[in-house]
Amino acid sequence: MWDGDRGWRRRFGAVVRAQAREGVVVPPVRVGVIPIAADFDRRAVLAAARAEGLDHVVEVDHVSFFNGAGFDGLLRSAQDLAIEPSLGVYLAVYLLPLRHPAVVARQIVDIVQDAPGQLIFGVGIGGEDRHEIELCGVDPGRRGRRQDESLQILRGLLTGEPVTFHGEFFDLDDALVRPAPSIPVPIVVGGRSDAALRRAGRLGDGWVAIWVSARRFREGLTIVEDVAADAGRVVEWHHAIQIWAGVDDDRDRARELVAWQMEALYQVPFDKFERWTPYGTPADVAEFVAPYVEAGAKYVNLMVSAGNCEQAVAAAGEVRRLLQR
Numbered sequence: 001m002w003d004g005d006r007g008w009r010r011r012f013g014a015v016v017r018a019q020a021r022e023g024v025v026v027p028p029v030r031v032g033v034i035p036i037a038a039d040f041d042r043r044a045v046l047a048a049a050r051a052e053g054l055d056h057v058v059e060v061d062h063v064s065f066f067n068g069a070g071f072d073g074l075l076r077s078a079q080d081l082a083i084e085p086s087l088g089v090y091l092a093v094y095l096l097p098l099r100h101p102a103v104v105a106r107q108i109v110d111i112v113q114d115a116p117g118q119l120i121f122g123v124g125i126g127g128e129d130r131h132e133i134e135l136c137g138v139d140p141g142r143r144g145r146r147q148d149e150s151l152q153i154l155r156g157l158l159t160g161e162p163v164t165f166h167g168e169f170f171d172l173d174d175a176l177v178r179p180a181p182s183i184p185v186p187i188v189v190g191g192r193s194d195a196a197l198r199r200a201g202r203l204g205d206g207w208v209a210i211w212v213s214a215r216r217f218r219e220g221l222t223i224v225e226d227v228a229a230d231a232g233r234v235v236e237w238h239h240a241i242q243i244w245a246g247v248d249d250d251r252d253r254a255r256e257l258v259a260w261q262m263e264a265l266y267q268v269p270f271d272k273f274e275r276w277t278p279y280g281t282p283a284d285v286a287e288f289v290a291p292y293v294e295a296g297a298k299y300v301n302l303m304v305s306a307g308n309c310e311q312a313v314a315a316a317g318e319v320r321r322l323l324q325r
Contacts, residue, residue, distance in 0.1 A: 029293045029300055031320035032056035032090050035312030036244075036261045036305045045309055046084040052317025056088035056120075058242070058301040061095055063136055066129050066267050074107045081115040092208045092242055092301055093124030093190035097143040098136040101150040101170070105157035105177040108185055117183040120238055120299075122208045123151065124190035128266060144195060145169070151187065151203040158185060186238045192216075194223070201227025206238035208301070211276045214291035217241060221296045240299035241292040246279035247306045247315040254279035258305040282318035293323055 032055055035045055049057055057080055061073030073094045080089050096104065112119050125143045126133060133140040149167045153175075156163035160180025165172045189200035190208045200207040201224040209217050221239055228235050246258030258279050259270035266273075278288035289300055302319060306312035 027298070028324045029298060029320075030055035030088075031300045031302065031316060031323065032058045032088070033302045033304055033313055033316035034058040034060065035309040035316075036258075036303055037307070037309045037312055039308050041309065042079065043083055045313060046080060046087060048310060048313040049316075050084060050087055052313055052320075054087070054313070054317055054320060056090045056299075058303065059089055059091045061091065061093065062126075062132065063095065063098055064129075064132050065265070066132075069265070074104070074111065077119060078107075078111045081111060081118055085115045085118065088118045088120070090120045090122065090208075090240065090299060090301055092120075092122035092188070092240065094122060095126045095132075096123040096150045096154070097125055097138055097146040098133065099150075101153040102157060102172070102175055102177065104150075105154055108158065109177055109179065109181060112181045112183070112185055113179070116181065120186045120188060122188045122190055122240075123147065125196075142169075144199075148199060148203065151189075151199070155187065155203065186236075188238050188240065190242075197223040198227050200224045201233075202231055205235055206240065206298075208240040208242055208299075210242040211273065212241075213276070214295050217292050217297065218295035238299065239297055240301055241289070241297040242301040242303065243285075243289060243292075244273065244277045244303045245285045245288075245305070245315075246277070247282060247285065247304055247312065248279075249281060251280045251284075254281075254284075254305075257307070261305045282315045283322060285315070286319045286322035289319065290323060 033049060059073045059076045062070040064070050073091045077089045077091050108121060125147050130140045133143055146169050149169050153163060153165050153170060157177040160178050162174045162176055163172055164174055186205040188206035188208045189196060189204035192212055197220050207220060207224045209220060244258055244262060246254035248254035258277055262273055263270050278285045302316045304312035304316055306315060
């Protein structure tokens with residue numbers, strides 16, 4: 001942790017200035033939000049995010065998580081883009097192994113026809129709730145291999161060219177999904193394991209990380225990009241860090257807000273997540289996030305617990321302004 005508000009801003013600014021002197025063009029980090037509050041109203045959230053200057057909103061995905069909670073990530077992304085097409089959507093992450101990749105390809109193509117370049121599609125294998133995986137007819141122990149096949153098929157189908165594939169889970173001959181997106185849809189891979197990192201390097205356009213330290217994030221990006229280089233891939237990376245945060249002027253209240261939300265969702269004590277979860281003022285959150293940006297995060301996805309949605313979105317906007325100074 002950096003020593004105080006002035007300290008972290010000075011160090012982060014020095015890094016950016018040094019890169020500029022060396023001729024390295026580093027675009028400003030892109031910041032998005034999903035507010036975690038009881039008064040969630042999609043239209044109000046999207047309007048507030050646009051007014052705050054945020055770059056995107058964040059969507060997540062579950063079919064039936066623990067007590068049956070869920071949200072179809074692609075359906076919600078389509079709703080967001082229909083309401084506010086000028087605001088990007090970073091879907092992180094969609095449980096691709098629970099669906100057929102051809103159906104997913106059709107959904108993506110239809111979504112981006114009216115919002116080209118506005119969707120980043122993140123995928124993950126899930127697993128916190130094994131019953132969710134089993135409910136969809138998928139063996140939890142084979143979901144990683146199924147993910148690999150699904151990604152190969154999905155990437156092929158999104159080119160608009162015929163795909164023939166014969167694997168452990170899928171058999172396709174001359175499969176077609178058209179029209180191809182006019183702007184390619186980046187596919188990023190979530191997960192913390194080395195297998196997920198290798199998958200991101202072989203088949204992804206980035207890694208979206210959650211619950212890792214800034215040092216592990218930096219190490220993970222090196223693994224991803226080395227794997228891609230070994231495979232002869234040249235990639236425009238869309239790496240992201242996804243962070244839960246509690247925001248309130250009262251630090252104890254901020255902790256209470258985020259702890260309650262995370263425990264309710266994941267059914268485990270907050271102390272399992274606390275070291276990766278900032279809470280306090282927006283400046284406290286920005287201080288926590290800055291080392292990830294320095295390590296190479298191009299996107300910051302904030303899952304903000306606050307007193308209400310308006311406060312959550314405003315806090316994310318302030319974090320963005322602090323990181324881009």
